[in-house]
Amino acid sequence: GHAEAEAKKYKIYLSNNFVGNDWRQQMERVANVSVSKGPLEGRVDLKIENVENTVQAQINSLNNIIRSKPDAILIDAGSDTALNPTIKKACDAGIVVISFDQVVTEPCAYALESDWKRIPAVMAEWMAQQLGGKGKVFVDRGLAGAPISAALEKGYLDVLKKYPGIEVVGSYNGEYALGPEQAGVASLLAAHPQVDGILTQGYGSGAIKALQDAGRTIVPVVGFTYNSSALACAKTEGAKCILGSNPAYLSSEAIKLAVDILDTGKKPAERHVLVNGDFLATAPFKSELYPDAVTQVIEIGKNAFPDAPPGLTLPITPDWVTITAAEASGS
Amino acid sequence: MTMTLPSPAKSVAKRDGDAARDRSTWLIDRAPFLIACGMLAVLVAIYGTLREGVFTFEELNLDTAAAMTLLLAATGQTIVLLRGGIDLSIGGMISLGTVLAATQFGGSPLQVAFAALMIALLGFAIGVCNGLLISVLRLQPFLVTLATWSILSGTALMILPTDGGQLPDFWMAFGNASLLGVSSSVGLLVLLILFWVWFRGTRLGIEIRATGSNQRSAELSGVSILRINLLTYGLSGLFAALAALYLTTQTGTGSPTIGKDYILPSVAAAVIGGISLFGGRGGMIGTIVGAFILTIIGNLVFVLSVSSYWQPVVSGVILLIAVLASSLAEKSARRSLS
Amino acid sequence: MNALLARHRAVLLAYLGMIVLLLLTSFVSQGFLSGSHLRTMAVLSAFIGIVALGQTFVIIGGGIDLSVPWVLNCAAVLVTLMANGADGPLIYAIPIALAGGALVGALNGFGIALFGVPPIIMTLAVNVILQGGILIYTGGAPTASAPPLIQFLAVGRIGPLPVVVLIWAALAVAATLLLSRTAFGRYLYAQGTSATVAEFSGVPTLRITVLAYTLSGFTAAAAGILLTGYTAQAYLGMGDPYLFTSIAAVAIGGASILGGSGSYIGTIAGALVLTILTGLLPALNLSNGALLVVYGVVILVTVSLASDAVSDFFAVMTRSFGRRDNAQS
Amino acid sequence: MELIEAVGISKRYGGIVALSRADFRADAGEVHALLGENGAGKSTFIQILAGIIRPNGGTLHLAGRAYQPANARAAEAAGIAAVFQELSLVPDLTVAENIWFRREPLSPIGTVRKRREREATLALFDRYRIPAPAPTREVRRLTLAERQIVEIAKALSRDPSVIILDEATSALPPRETEWLLQLSQDLAAEGKLVIYISHRLAEIRQIAQRVTIFRNGATVATHDTAAVDDETIIADMLGRRMDRLYPPRIATATDRTALKLRGLSVGDRLADIDLDLKEGEVMGVAGLQGHGQRELFQALFGVSRSRGAIEVWGKPVAIRSPRDALVGRDGIALVPEDRRSHGLLLSKSVRENLTLSVVPRFTRFGFLSRSRERALVDEQLRTLQIKAGTPDQLAGTLSGGNQQKVIFGKMLLTQSRILLLYDPTRGIDVGTKGEIFRLMRDLAAKGYAILFYSSDLPEIVNVADRVAVLRNGKLAAILSGDDISEHRILREAMVEARAA
Numbered sequence A: 001g002h003a004e005a006e007a008k009k010y011k012i013y014l015s016n017n018f019v020g021n022d023w024r025q026q027m028e029r030v031a032n033v034s035v036s037k038g039p040l041e042g043r044v045d046l047k048i049e050n051v052e053n054t055v056q057a058q059i060n061s062l063n064n065i066i067r068s069k070p071d072a073i074l075i076d077a078g079s080d081t082a083l084n085p086t087i088k089k090a091c092d093a094g095i096v097v098i099s100f101d102q103v104v105t106e107p108c109a110y111a112l113e114s115d116w117k118r119i120p121a122v123m124a125e126w127m128a129q130q131l132g133g134k135g136k137v138f139v140d141r142g143l144a145g146a147p148i149s150a151a152l153e154k155g156y157l158d159v160l161k162k163y164p165g166i167e168v169v170g171s172y173n174g175e176y177a178l179g180p181e182q183a184g185v186a187s188l189l190a191a192h193p194q195v196d197g198i199l200t201q202g203y204g205s206g207a208i209k210a211l212q213d214a215g216r217t218i219v220p221v222v223g224f225t226y227n228s229s230a231l232a233c234a235k236t237e238g239a240k241c242i243l244g245s246n247p248a249y250l251s252s253e254a255i256k257l258a259v260d261i262l263d264t265g266k267k268p269a270e271r272h273v274l275v276n277g278d279f280l281a282t283a284p285f286k287s288e289l290y291p292d293a294v295t296q297v298i299e300i301g302k303n304a305f306p307d308a309p310p311g312l313t314l315p316i317t318p319d320w321v322t323i324t325a326a327e328a329s330g331s
Numbered sequence B: 001m002t003m004t005l006p007s008p009a010k011s012v013a014k015r016d017g018d019a020a021r022d023r024s025t026w027l028i029d030r031a032p033f034l035i036a037c038g039m040l041a042v043l044v045a046i047y048g049t050l051r052e053g054v055f056t057f058e059e060l061n062l063d064t065a066a067a068m069t070l071l072l073a074a075t076g077q078t079i080v081l082l083r084g085g086i087d088l089s090i091g092g093m094i095s096l097g098t099v100l101a102a103t104q105f106g107g108s109p110l111q112v113a114f115a116a117l118m119i120a121l122l123g124f125a126i127g128v129c130n131g132l133l134i135s136v137l138r139l140q141p142f143l144v145t146l147a148t149w150s151i152l153s154g155t156a157l158m159i160l161p162t163d164g165g166q167l168p169d170f171w172m173a174f175g176n177a178s179l180l181g182v183s184s185s186v187g188l189l190v191l192l193i194l195f196w197v198w199f200r201g202t203r204l205g206i207e208i209r210a211t212g213s214n215q216r217s218a219e220l221s222g223v224s225i226l227r228i229n230l231l232t233y234g235l236s237g238l239f240a241a242l243a244a245l246y247l248t249t250q251t252g253t254g255s256p257t258i259g260k261d262y263i264l265p266s267v268a269a270a271v272i273g274g275i276s277l278f279g280g281r282g283g284m285i286g287t288i289v290g291a292f293i294l295t296i297i298g299n300l301v302f303v304l305s306v307s308s309y310w311q312p313v314v315s316g317v318i319l320l321i322a323v324l325a326s327s328l329a330e331k332s333a334r335r336s337l338s
Numbered sequence C: 001m002n003a004l005l006a007r008h009r010a011v012l013l014a015y016l017g018m019i020v021l022l023l024l025t026s027f028v029s030q031g032f033l034s035g036s037h038l039r040t041m042a043v044l045s046a047f048i049g050i051v052a053l054g055q056t057f058v059i060i061g062g063g064i065d066l067s068v069p070w071v072l073n074c075a076a077v078l079v080t081l082m083a084n085g086a087d088g089p090l091i092y093a094i095p096i097a098l099a100g101g102a103l104v105g106a107l108n109g110f111g112i113a114l115f116g117v118p119p120i121i122m123t124l125a126v127n128v129i130l131q132g133g134i135l136i137y138t139g140g141a142p143t144a145s146a147p148p149l150i151q152f153l154a155v156g157r158i159g160p161l162p163v164v165v166l167i168w169a170a171l172a173v174a175a176t177l178l179l180s181r182t183a184f185g186r187y188l189y190a191q192g193t194s195a196t197v198a199e200f201s202g203v204p205t206l207r208i209t210v211l212a213y214t215l216s217g218f219t220a221a222a223a224g225i226l227l228t229g230y231t232a233q234a235y236l237g238m239g240d241p242y243l244f245t246s247i248a249a250v251a252i253g254g255a256s257i258l259g260g261s262g263s264y265i266g267t268i269a270g271a272l273v274l275t276i277l278t279g280l281l282p283a284l285n286l287s288n289g290a291l292l293v294v295y296g297v298v299i300l301v302t303v304s305l306a307s308d309a310v311s312d313f314f315a316v317m318t319r320s321f322g323r324r325d326n327a328q329s
Numbered sequence D: 001m002e003l004i005e006a007v008g009i010s011k012r013y014g015g016i017v018a019l020s021r022a023d024f025r026a027d028a029g030e031v032h033a034l035l036g037e038n039g040a041g042k043s044t045f046i047q048i049l050a051g052i053i054r055p056n057g058g059t060l061h062l063a064g065r066a067y068q069p070a071n072a073r074a075a076e077a078a079g080i081a082a083v084f085q086e087l088s089l090v091p092d093l094t095v096a097e098n099i100w101f102r103r104e105p106l107s108p109i110g111t112v113r114k115r116r117e118r119e120a121t122l123a124l125f126d127r128y129r130i131p132a133p134a135p136t137r138e139v140r141r142l143t144l145a146e147r148q149i150v151e152i153a154k155a156l157s158r159d160p161s162v163i164i165l166d167e168a169t170s171a172l173p174p175r176e177t178e179w180l181l182q183l184s185q186d187l188a189a190e191g192k193l194v195i196y197i198s199h200r201l202a203e204i205r206q207i208a209q210r211v212t213i214f215r216n217g218a219t220v221a222t223h224d225t226a227a228v229d230d231e232t233i234i235a236d237m238l239g240r241r242m243d244r245l246y247p248p249r250i251a252t253a254t255d256r257t258a259l260k261l262r263g264l265s266v267g268d269r270l271a272d273i274d275l276d277l278k279e280g281e282v283m284g285v286a287g288l289q290g291h292g293q294r295e296l297f298q299a300l301f302g303v304s305r306s307r308g309a310i311e312v313w314g315k316p317v318a319i320r321s322p323r324d325a326l327v328g329r330d331g332i333a334l335v336p337e338d339r340r341s342h343g344l345l346l347s348k349s350v351r352e353n354l355t356l357s358v359v360p361r362f363t364r365f366g367f368l369s370r371s372r373e374r375a376l377v378d379e380q381l382r383t384l385q386i387k388a389g390t391p392d393q394l395a396g397t398l399s400g401g402n403q404q405k406v407i408f409g410k411m412l413l414t415q416s417r418i419l420l421l422y423d424p425t426r427g428i429d430v431g432t433k434g435e436i437f438r439l440m441r442d443l444a445a446k447g448y449a450i451l452f453y454s455s456d457l458p459e460i461v462n463v464a465d466r467v468a469v470l471r472n473g474k475l476a477a478i479l480s481g482d483d484i485s486e487h488r489i490l491r492e493a494m495v496e497a498r499a500a
């Protein structure tokens, strides 16, 4: 029964393949916060295992986790396929496995992620609208070899292809870090006297900074919902932006999903569970491709916080628990 | 001089005394290796008290599988380091190997075996190219293999832009098979040790050590440096390819960027096991110990159950203590005997 | 004059490679030689160059420093956290961060010189420890933005010249003087050539090793601080690209990775080559894979220009031409 | 027709002419000495014979046929084996592995049959009565003399018809030298050709039938040894007459004690040494190979750990590293035994090598003064007549004797007034040797104190004021005045050995 399930405390491991960026930090912190209050308070014994960004280390770590027989394993994976045999072992041992953020293809594991089709499509659509269907753009290819990077790039290009007037004149690898984004855009600016828009996979604020440094006019920029990006878009004169969201609270959602499955024994209908965050933009925007996509207008104090750290990912909290900006940034 | 000297042949008797000194210096010379073994024993002992069932074949199977890809990569690296070189390109070769396996393996086991053989040969051939470039251009191995690392990684990415491809089930089953509780990985480890025991004693093995120890002397004795370069880097490429093949039995997929994860650890494993980056000294058994130390540290950090931020700190500190202990012990052993 | 040329051949050829690459790039990408772009390149080279400065000293002395990524990152995070967006606290924040970097370097040096830990392992372990250490210290808090002064240092200009490039130039002069005109430099080369002979000659090997690593920690920290100005904020992982690049810059600059030779002038050429190359690649519009292939090939060709084998080959060619001329006259 | 005929051989290195017109004829069944001052081109010539380097001009015939070895292997195949001045053993291999390197007895699976190899080594040692170290020892740990012997064994193992010994005795102590001289004669008697390079005229008189003399890369003369006197040979070598080799021994010792040792011990190899070295004194250290001389020098320079008390100029000191020893004028400086691995940075210039220990002497406000460094360097180049193209020539490309001079100069520059000279004249030609002995006496007169070991016993006999004889790591005797003779020294060094 329900009451019995309420009493049970689950042992859940979160295996994270990489700690070296702000998003992952926030993701881990949010995970910890969401089991310490709200509906999950006292329900979960959460242990986070970080590995040094190698698939081998994550396999070894997962093997260790499996041997300690937890109820569920949440995985932010270093590869979408290479962990499959190990994950299969976990499933076979009766452990609930949920991959999130960078998900895996192993059918026995759930895949909880942002909608990597919708996000690039809506943002490319926005860009096309800004350009009036005509112009030259740069596209960020993210990180070589990363599945999400490939999905985002493809998403951008698929939509842009529908506008014959739009030409992709250059690509660079932003690697989800400010330095490479800024340097990549700067190199392309040198090669191309004219550019009308930039579709990044990272901050977007790096692209804006590169434009400023090169003394160019600020063109429409696509990026993601980091606090610094929102602030840069709001504060920079003439900036036009749309920011897609890959919420750091994916981890909280994964925990919740795991607890639900463990409590009820009922499995979700779909292996894929999509989490949709709102877009942020400098002006109202209505997508025709995805009419249900919500776009908030960037407003300082409401969804851009000058006092919060620039690396904070927005939105901060899922709706079933309240996580404050301070909790999310750990300050 | 009119004086009659004692017969020089008499000094042959001196050799007995030599032999005793010989044994003690033998120990000192192997101190880094021996102490690495000791450190591994200590780590395993601590691990064993913290976790149940550590002294079982199951644990051995798991740990060997966890260490094996690194071990294979480090075997090639060891050979190159003994020669006084370094091979960064194994990163590219491992990526390329998994990608080729994931895209080319299909059909019957016989076809797969053939493809695997071709990948191994390709690894050797690519290594030979490294050796050729190093010899012909007279460039530092670091630079040449840095460049070929990039070229090989690029090739892997051109074949498979992201992880993917599916290895046949029997291939993976083969990699994880076990007989009487002993896995094929452990079998492979035994083979690797046998290989080394054999290789070390061959003329080529001696020539490689000699070249790493003092290239000029080796050359004066008629060693062809070109041949040594071709063969050492060739073997390194071959072992990188084997590492890739083994890795695919664990991941079941091709991974165009996975190889870089093995470059520094392969060097680290060798150095922990007592190999000098200046060539000529040390051996594979030390490298095996080094690779297992690195793997056990991961297990240890897990069972110590430290909070996530502390994990890297603890693993770094354990590594440092392990190496510090061996460095200090070696130093004092050397001092007390000199 | 000839002797001078011969002595600095590796360095000269590295610059030759750099210039060839620059011309090639300007061919592919029209705006490449524009003032603003050259400035960008110079700024990006400066970061590599500054990290590689300490690395040059360490490598010449026969070691290697793998701890630069997280020394750099820790310094960046510390400074932005302490300053919290304002210039005032920089008065103490910058010195603290620089001193911290130097201290970590000194620890590396002591571990290596005093206890005989292999440099690779020592610095690798310290790198990992720092990575965890900064997470523990900040509690994983996202990083703060860079104060205006640091941004000025990184991207501001004095006249046409970026400030960071001026800083780099000053450091370069200091490094070159240190290597070629001081006892420290003399000892460092001796030690990198043969630690035993250095020891027998009374070289203060412990002090030299510790100093070299201290310098490396210091320059990595300095680069970290400046880099936050470039990106306007610190972020975790900002040091990662500088591990192999800093070593590669030193090696491309003509230093032996096993120690005893090399110069900072050479390293500067190495930093420039690497920056131009990464700047060139996006303009080529290639796939990720093809980019890496091109990167590798260009590195190989560029360093080949500076190799003994190739210059010997040209020497033989010119000499045989010369001989023919003699025969004719 | 003689076995080896070389005519007009030349060899250049860039602007440096190592050989210009070298002629050389030698026949089977003789010991043929090759002489010449440092840098005359002897080693260059034999490296050409051994196929290591190729000449720029000239013709070579071996047994009547044109001989142009493409590499070391080709020379080996032609029956030529050389023991090079700069030893060419592999440090990380054992004695046996070095001797049979690339000719190892192999098992069917391609591995080396170690037992067989060891037995072959011992058989080789017995056949030629080679006083070599145990076959299983690593060469890295051997003394220079031991390495030298292994190198000779390696050459013998090839059963060559021509054996070349390039200053093979320069590091050998008396007993081993005697062995090698006998061996050379035996080999010649067997019909082999022994080409023998040495700066010790006495040895050459003892064994060589003929001598060929090089000067500045060209052949000056070939003589029958019996028909020529030392003065002529020296004049041919140096292009001038030389006054006596050993300077007059004028006692300059004072009452001041420069170095006082009480109960000095090193491991189990040196025990309870009490010794007083006076200001102005040259004290010889003698003893058989491996009886503690090396340990004594190493301990005083802080290279080996020692127990017991050391007083320097009346002050008790602890010397734990060369830095503790090298403390300016009141310090202790060493000419080390192994010049290539302890004394010189082979890939650095002569200039940098000479001044490495005295960098602070030409540092002003933290910066090096090139001109002051240059002055120091020029002075040493002149005093020691170091034959280098320019001060920027790499030390590793100097001739063996000139490398030794660089080390001597480097030590002199430290101005330390206590000098530890471990075989300082090794490989140095007679002309310069005389200069060095004179220099030693001059320094002694200036108040320096010198501890002097030489593998060439007559040098100790003729130069030292007193001689400390070591036996089994203990001080066996201190000889002075007329007691100093080869005979007496050897007797003191061996009494116990004979009794045992």
Ligand SMILES: Nc1ncnc2c1ncn2[C@@H]1O[C@H](COP(=O)(O)OP(=O)(O)OP(=O)(O)O)[C@@H](O)[C@H]1O
Binding pocket: D013, D016, D017, D018, D019, D036, D037, D038, D039, D040, D041, D042, D043, D044, D045, D085, D387, D388, D397, D398, D399, D400, D401, D402, D427, D429
């Ligand atoms: N690689 C080289 N580069 C430049 N000069 C060289 C090189 N090798 C030898 N020389 C020069 O050639 C000359 C002859 O040297 P060589 O070693 O043959 O003299 P040597 O007669 O053996 O003298 P020693 O008695 O001191 O051993 C020397 O002046 C030496 O500096």
Ligand SMILES: Nc1ncnc2c1ncn2[C@@H]1O[C@H](COP(=O)(O)OP(=O)(O)OP(=O)(O)O)[C@@H](O)[C@H]1O
Binding pocket: B021, B338, C196, D140, D141, D142, D143, D144, D294, D338
């Ligand atoms: N046990 C010994 N007996 C006699 N001579 C020795 C002995 N050990 C070393 N030597 C000599 O003393 C010299 C200096 O000794 P040292 O300890 O520096 O040896 P090493 O070869 O430098 O070894 P390592 O490089 O391992 O320190 C050596 O070159 C060797 O010739």
Ligand SMILES: [Mg+2]
Binding pocket: C196
């Ligand atoms: Mg030593």
Ligand SMILES: [Mg+2]
Binding pocket: D042, D043, D044, D085, D166, D399, D400, D401
């Ligand atoms: Mg010579």
